[in-house]
Amino acid sequence: MLTPASSATKPDPQDLLAWYDHHRRDLPWRARPGVTADPYRVWLSEIMLQQTTVAAVKPYYLKFLERFPTVEALAEAPSEAVMQAWAGLGYYSRARNLHACAKAVVDKHGGRIPGTEAELLKLPGIGAYTAAAVAAIAFNEKAAAVDGNVERVMSRIFMVEEPLPKAKPLIRALTEALVPADRPGDFAQAVMDLGATICTPKRPACALCPWMVPCRARAEGLQETFPRKQKKESGQLRKGAAFVVLRADDTILLRTRPPQGLLGGMAEPPTSAWEPDYEPSRAVLDAPMEARWQRLPGTVKHVFTHFPLELTVLFAKVAKGTPAPEDMRWTPRMTLHEEALPGAMKKVLVHALGELPGAKAKTSGQKQAKSV
DNA sequence: TAGTCGTGGTA
DNA sequence: TTACCAAGACT
Structure with missing residues (x-):
């Protein structure tokens, strides 16, 4: 039986x-x-x-x-x-x-x-x-x-x-x-x-x-x-600074990340290294160029798969004709939406500039950059 | 083998 | 808010 x-x-x-x-x-x-x-x-x-x-x-x-x-x-x-x-x-x-x-x-x-x-x-x-x-x-x-x-x-x-x-x-x-x-x-x-x-x-x-x-x-x-699965611990918080430069001809300083690794091949405003014990007050020392840097209030937070990130944003305006540092470029603010910008970097730009022009408005009020 | 690699939605 | 999750691949 x-x-x-x-x-x-x-x-x-x-x-x-x-x-x-x-x-x-x-x-x-x-x-x-x-x-x-x-x-x-x-x-x-x-x-x-x-x-x-x-x-x-x-x-x-x-x-x-x-x-x-x-x-x-x-x-x-x-x-x-x-x-x-x-x-x-x-x-x-x-x-x-x-x-x-x-x-x-x-x-x-x-x-x-x-x-x-x-x-x-x-x-x-x-x-x-x-x-x-x-x-x-x-x-x-x-x-x-x-x-x-x-x-x-x-x-x-x-x-x-x-x-x-x-x-x-x-x-x-x-x-x-x-x-x-x-x-x-x-x-x-x-x-x-x-x-x-x-x-x-x-x-x-x-x-x-x-x-x-x-x-x-x-x-x-x-x-x-079910399914049974072993859980993994979340990564340690990393901190850093991001630098948004607005040139008088209404262009923004961007660079392209190296092809391999995190956000490989994507565009971003220059940033410092991201480290657990990064001290935001030293950010100006990591700036990509000489300028009157203004540290914006709040931070930009973003969570990757294996670690959370918190970026302090520094903002500066520079004169027309200012050359871009090596391996960087000026992109018109009006065409930022055509750049390969990952979510974290869009948050940085929105934090510094407000909503990006040309960006399709996300479903009304659904999402606002998490700027504290 | 275990860590690296985004983002948005859900409870 | 935190934690988890969603048609995985690569090293």
Whole structure:
């Protein structure tokens, strides 16, 4: 006789696909039901969606598709245009790798995005998840795309007690065993839709879940406690100074950060080093040029993934014709919105100059630079 | 293997 | 406010 535990039904991929056919999200990068999506669009969307919400990606995806309609167009574009189009989305190495990948596709694959998981994995910016997702969604290869959604769903269905990230190999194996040969792409998207709309991190809507019956965690009432994961501590506060220079011809002093590392390749007003024990009163010593520096009241705060940052802002006006220091440039205040400025640096400029001209007003009153 | 890499939304 | 989270990749 079967015990209750061993008689638990196994999750049936067809049940999930049937749910997906009725409840799939309509997203800009998705083809119509039954139609295989365009590889370029799938790839582009998958890169943008890495660690990024659908809502944040949508406008960027549409803008990219308009500016770079094909992989050839993207490959031929100057890197500044790509970085500028990406500005604000975060994780800027994705943009650099995206561009490098487009060039590789044109140079080594005749402009065709490769159709197998193994070939995709060789391209810059494409890791295990993205390779499987593109292969499955755009080429119908039987590949298991395991992202955060899938990890959450599987860890609950099978009640995986091992914490992430150590449980990754096990979860991948469990997922591979479920991928149906006939609709691997739909299966991948179905699990992600399930994770995004039903099997959410908090308060999952189990009553609506096509896999409620076979879900082990649900049977125990422990669904919200999965996936297990080891928590990491947040980084130490770093402090520094940022220097906003307004020249009499209404231009602002900017520089471009080095291509590698934090905010690589992005634009910024010059700043001091960022250190835990930075002393704001010494900021004038770190200034990029001689000027009558004015220390603005308050600070600009910003939180990166691994550390919080607090910048003191110094402001100065200089005469027309003042030359830019080496490796810096003057940018018209009216075209600041065309620069590849990350969020932290926009906050600095807003703190010193007020709302940036030309910047599309964010949804009314939704966001104000956090200037204390 | 564990740290590095943004940003915006949510409770 | 703090903490966590979101279709990860790279070193």
